[in-house]
Amino acid sequence: MKPFVFVNVAASVDGKISNERRVQLRISSKEDMERVDKLRAESDAIMVGIGTVLADNPKLTVKSDELRKKRVLEGKPENPLRVVVDSKARIPEDALILNDEAETLLAVSKKADLEKLKKLQEKAMIFVAGEERVDLSELMEFLYHIGVRKLMVEGGGELIASLFREGLVDEIYVYYGNVIIAGKNSPTIADGKSLDEPAELELLEFKKLGGGILTRWRVKRKRFN
Numbered sequence: 001m002k003p004f005v006f007v008n009v010a011a012s013v014d015g016k017i018s019n020e021r022r023v024q025l026r027i028s029s030k031e032d033m034e035r036v037d038k039l040r041a042e043s044d045a046i047m048v049g050i051g052t053v054l055a056d057n058p059k060l061t062v063k064s065d066e067l068r069k070k071r072v073l074e075g076k077p078e079n080p081l082r083v084v085v086d087s088k089a090r091i092p093e094d095a096l097i098l099n100d101e102a103e104t105l106l107a108v109s110k111k112a113d114l115e116k117l118k119k120l121q122e123k124a125m126i127f128v129a130g131e132e133r134v135d136l137s138e139l140m141e142f143l144y145h146i147g148v149r150k151l152m153v154e155g156g157g158e159l160i161a162s163l164f165r166e167g168l169v170d171e172i173y174v175y176y177g178n179v180i181i182a183g184k185n186s187p188t189i190a191d192g193k194s195l196d197e198p199a200e201l202e203l204l205e206f207k208k209l210g211g212g213i214l215t216r217w218r219v220k221r222k223r224f225n
C-alpha cells in the first residue's frame with residue numbers, strides 16, 4: 001500500500017524549475033503561493049530530495065496561521081511531516097528542515113555514514129531503505145504504514161523523475177510562471193535519466209492564476225520501464 005502521491009512544481013514557460021546556478025527562484029505568483037500553502041496544509045507529509053535541501057534550504061512548513069490552527073482543530077500536528085530523500089545523509093545538521101517547527105523523516109540508504117546518522121537522530125527520524133540509493137517504493141510503504149495517506153512532493157527534478165520511473169506518482173500540478181529561464185543545465189520538472197516510454201497524462205484542470213497558468217494532470221499509466 002502507498003499514499004496518494006502528488007507532485008507540485010513551479011516552472012518557467014520553458015520548463016525550468018531553477019537556473020544553472022540552481023538557486024531558489026520565485027516562479028510562483030502570490031496567488032499560487034497561497035494555493036501551495038493550502039495543498040501543504042491538506043497533506044499528511046511533504047517530500048523533497050536532498051538536492052532541493054542543499055540548494056534552497058527550505059522549511060516546508062504551512063505559512064498561514066489560520067491553516068495551521070485548522071489542522072490542530074482537526075487533531076493533526078500544526079505542520080505535515082517533512083520527508084527528505086538523502087541516500088548518503090548529506091544533509092547539513094543546521095538545515096532549516098530539521099528545525100522544531102515540524103517532524104522530519106530522513107530517508108537514507110545503506111551507504112549513509114552511521115556516525116552522521118547518530119547525530120541526525122536527535123533532529124529527525126531515520127528510515128533506511130535501499131543499498132545505494134533510497135528505495136522509493138519501500139519508503140512509500142513505510143509512509144503508508146505510519147499513517148501518511150496524502151503525500152505532496154515538492155521536487156526537485158531528479159526525485160520527480162525517479163518517482164515517475166517507479167510508477168509512484170498519481171497526479172502532478174505544474175504552475176507555469178510568466179518567465180523564461182533558459183540554460184541547457186538548468187533543472188527541469190523531471191531530470192535524471194529519461195523514461196523508456198513517456199508517461200501519459202490526462203489534463204484534469206487548467207486556469208489562469210496570477211500572471212501564470214496552473215495545470216493539474218493525472219498519470220494515466222504508471223509503469224514506464
Ligand SMILES: NC(=O)C1=CN([C@@H]2O[C@H](COP(=O)(O)OP(=O)(O)OC[C@H]3O[C@@H](n4cnc5c(N)ncnc54)[C@H](OP(=O)(O)O)[C@@H]3O)[C@@H](O)[C@H]2O)C=CC1
Nearest residue numbers: 009010018022049050051052087134155156157158159162
Ligand atoms: N520551482 C520549483 O517548484 C522547485 C525548484 N527546485 C529546484 O530544483 C533544484 C534541485 O533539484 P535536483 O538537483 O534535481 O534535486 P532533488 O531535490 O530532486 O534531489 C535529488 C537527489 O536526491 C537523492 N536521491 C536519493 N534517492 C533517490 C532516488 N531514488 N531517486 C532520485 N534521487 C534520489 C540523490 O542524491 P543522493 O544520491 O546523494 O541521495 C539525488 O541527487 C534546485 O535548483 C531547486 O531550487 C526544487 C523544488 C521545487
Ligand SMILES: Nc1nc(O)c(N)c(N[C@@H]2O[C@H](COP(=O)(O)O)[C@@H](O)[C@H]2O)n1
Nearest residue numbers: 010025026027028056058059060061154
Ligand atoms: N510552488 C513553488 N513555487 C516556487 O516559485 C518555488 N520556488 C517553489 N519552491 C519550493 O518551495 C520550497 C521552499 O519552501 P519554504 O518556503 O522554505 O517552506 C523549495 O525548497 C521548493 O521545494 N515552490
